[in-house]
Amino acid sequence: MTWLVILLICVGQLEASISDISAQNESHIEDGLLVLLLKLRQEEFYDTLIVYGEDCVFHSVIRHLDVPTVLVSSGSTSYDWNFSSLTMILGCGPNADQEVTNRTLIKLQRNRRLIYLQGDIPPENVCNNYAQKEQFNIAMLKDDFDKSQIIYTCRYFQDPNFEEISLSEKKPIYIEQFRNMHGKPIRTMADLFTPRSMLYTDTKTNETKMTGYVANLISYFVLKVNATLNLEVLERNSSLRNILKKVKDDQIDIATTLETSLHETPLDTASYPFLLTTYCLMLKVPSKLPYNVIYAMIVDRLVLVIIFVMFCLISALLIYSENMTWRDLRLSNILLNDVSLRGLLGQSHPFPSNASKPLRMVFCILCFASIMMTTMYDAYLQSFFTDPPPGPHIRSFRDFGKFNQKIAITRIEVNVLTSSNNSQFREIPKDYLKVFDNWRDCIALRDAFNLSYNFLVTGDRWSAYAEQQTLFKEPLFYFAKDLCFSRLLFLSIPLRKHLPYRHLFEDHMMRQHEFGLVNYWKSHSFFDMVRFGKAPLKDLSQPKAYNRSLFLEDISFIMKLYLAAVGVSILCFLSEIGGAKWRQWRKLRNYT
Known part of the structure; x- marks a missing residue:
């Protein structure tokens, strides 16, 4: 029994000494790992630690770091990683990281990983395994790190695919x-x-x-x-x-x-x-107005009212200034005053020989008004004859039905705009959409500036079209900034x-x-x-031949207006003659 007690005491002392040695070794490893983690934090700051695997040396080291830590003993999280991306990943073994959550894998793909290896595990195998998962910022240390101070770091584009780095060296552990x-x-x-x-x-x-x-x-x-x-x-x-x-x-x-x-x-x-761009319509430039429409276009309704009021005022002033009395002021004398009418049209008119000063002043006003009015309309007429203005533009998506114009669009664009429930697209009548199943056919028509359709185009593509149209004598299309399906389109x-x-x-x-x-x-x-x-590198606008003279159809509106005025004048003349004959016949009848 005495020998048995002595033997048990010796075994206990031996176990205690072994545990002390292992505790000292773990203490040395913890100190080395703490120094390493602090060094890594200086190289690239991290504010979160995530530890994959069961209990290992990392769990005791992280107690001395003032860094928030997430422990994943099962090897995978059951939620998307929504924490800061400045994360350091620690692994208790080469297979401790078994992450399967997709968003977490993507977000933590570039983060640095430090793997603790126990036993004789080749570093090149660990690098290959992580490379297959497309994770390349990998560093490893073995259980003899406290003595060797060696870190194994993966180098994907070299052979062998890892490198041994001493902790005392100034070489970076992780590289891009x-x-x-x-x-x-x-x-x-x-x-x-x-x-x-x-x-x-x-x-x-x-x-x-x-x-x-x-x-x-x-x-x-x-x-x-x-x-x-x-x-x-x-x-x-x-x-x-x-x-x-x-x-x-x-x-x-x-x-x-x-x-x-x-x-x-x-x-x-x-x-x-x-790119950040817009997605709008590329519309045909309206054809220029014909010459026979220009005569009516340069006369605005409001201007006509102002001219009529000015004509009446000048007629009334002429009637008053001639005799300095309102006795002859009648509606017929105002509306049918030939002196005021001929004066405003810039024609010659009778001028009294012994005119008074007020009458001379009225004639000066009439002369100035005629010069201003005839000069203004002559300038408008010559300018519009030189370069006629375009016709009315499309102002809204609903106007396509009024102008009878179609939009060429691909099937892909129709599906996208329909699925996104685009409100502007819903305003376009479906009968005015020409849908192309082959998107290249639609693009070919747009590149050729085909005038049969209007097109959809992004702002970045329109810049090339605008540059190309600088070679044209006349632009064929314009970018409708007010008719956009999206004013904030991201291109990735x-x-x-x-x-x-x-x-x-x-x-x-x-x-x-x-x-x-x-x-x-x-x-x-x-x-x-x-x-x-x-x-x-040529002009696709097909410019029309320049006409040096006007044709009869170009002045048809003025000829019709002239004939109507002549007809009214003849009627007035006949009515005056008929009225005089009627009054003469009434007088003769009364005498008899």
């Missing part, structure tokens, strides 16, 4: 790996929708390249990150929705097209808005959902805007189209 992709491909598909993207053959390298204000953005990003472009082209009879479908199916990294905010597109597959570039370098692409996009390159590309869109044979 996608700033240099070492020739890795970036998959894209171009819709070849001019002037966004156009294909051409480089004469020096004989390679097929693309240009355009959207294509340039992507091409220069590929050069910036030292990648290669894996280019596909949308088939001619395919829908634009096929590109978006391939983006959602992770078959394309960055699409060379634009997605509008009118579509019900999840933000996971859309970049930060690339479709991106793959888990694209690991999304932040680099969006930063590149913002920098191109900041430097003014996007506006420069847009302003040169038409010239790029001409250079690559996508638009003709």
Whole structure:
């Protein structure tokens, strides 16, 4: 029994010493991890910790950090991550992170991860496993970290795919790996929708390249990150929705097209808005008024009333000033005063030889009024004959029924505007919509400035049309800013959902805007189209031959008005003769 007691005492002392040694080792590891976490916080600040896995050394370390912490022992959250994105992720083993919540995966994809490895687990296998999940900011430490002070960090674009970094070194543990992709491909598909993207053959390298204000953005990003472009082209009879479908199916990294905010597109597959534009109608410029309408157009009703009132006042002043009495003032003398009428029309009229000063003053007023009126109307007439004004414009969506004009629209646009319950679109009578199932046919008509239809166009595309119409003798279409389906239309570039370098692409996009390159590309869109044979450098307005003289139909309105006035004059003359004969016959009858 004595030997048994002595043996038990020795075993107890041995266990106590072993536990003390392990406690000291854990204390050393905790101190090293605390120093490491503080160093990482200095490199890139984080205000939240999330720990995946069951009880490990991280749980005791985080007690000494004044940082809010979320413990996920099951390996996955059951809710979308709505906390700050400045998060540091700690993993108790290579398989502790089993996150399955989609929004949490996207939001925490770029966050830095620190994995604690126990046992002989190769770091390259851990890097490969996380690379398959497209998570690349990975660092690892083993259970002998307190002695080795070695950190294993993943390097995706090198062989081997990890690097050993000593804690005493000043080398960064986490780097932005996608700033240099070492020739890795970036998959894209171009819709070849001019002037966004156009294909051409480089004469020096004989390679097929693309240009355009959207294509340039992507091409220069590929050069910036030292990648290669894996280019596909949308088939001619395919829908634009096929590109978006391939983006959602992770078959394309960055699409060379634009997605509008009118579509019900999840933000996971859309970049930060690339352009802010409008979505309005491109209407035909009304034809110019014929010459026979100009005569009536230059005479406004209010001006006619003012001229009539002035005629009556001058007639009354002439009657009064001639005898300085109102005795001869009658309605017939005022309305049929030939002196006032001929004077206002700039014609010669009788002037009394011994006129009084008031009468001379009235004639001066009459002369001044005739000069002003004839000069004004002559200037209007000659100006409108030189360049006749256009006809009435469409002021509202309901006016299409009055003007009997149709709008060419694609089936995709009809579905989008209908699904979004656009109030302006509902005002257009359906009989005045020409719907094209093939969107390329509608675009071809619009690019050719076909005058059979009006078209829908975004503000960024209209800038190229406006530049092209500067070559025309007369513009064919105008941008109806008052007839818009959306005045705040966001255009985004479709991106793959888990694209690991999304932040680099969006930063590149913002920098191109900041430097003014996007506006420069847009302003040169038409010239790029001409250079690559996508638009003709000629006048499509088909100007009419200039007529040096007027035709009889051009003055038909004035001739009709002249004949009507002559007819009225003849009737007045005959009535005066008939009235005189009647009065003479009445006198003779009374005498007899």
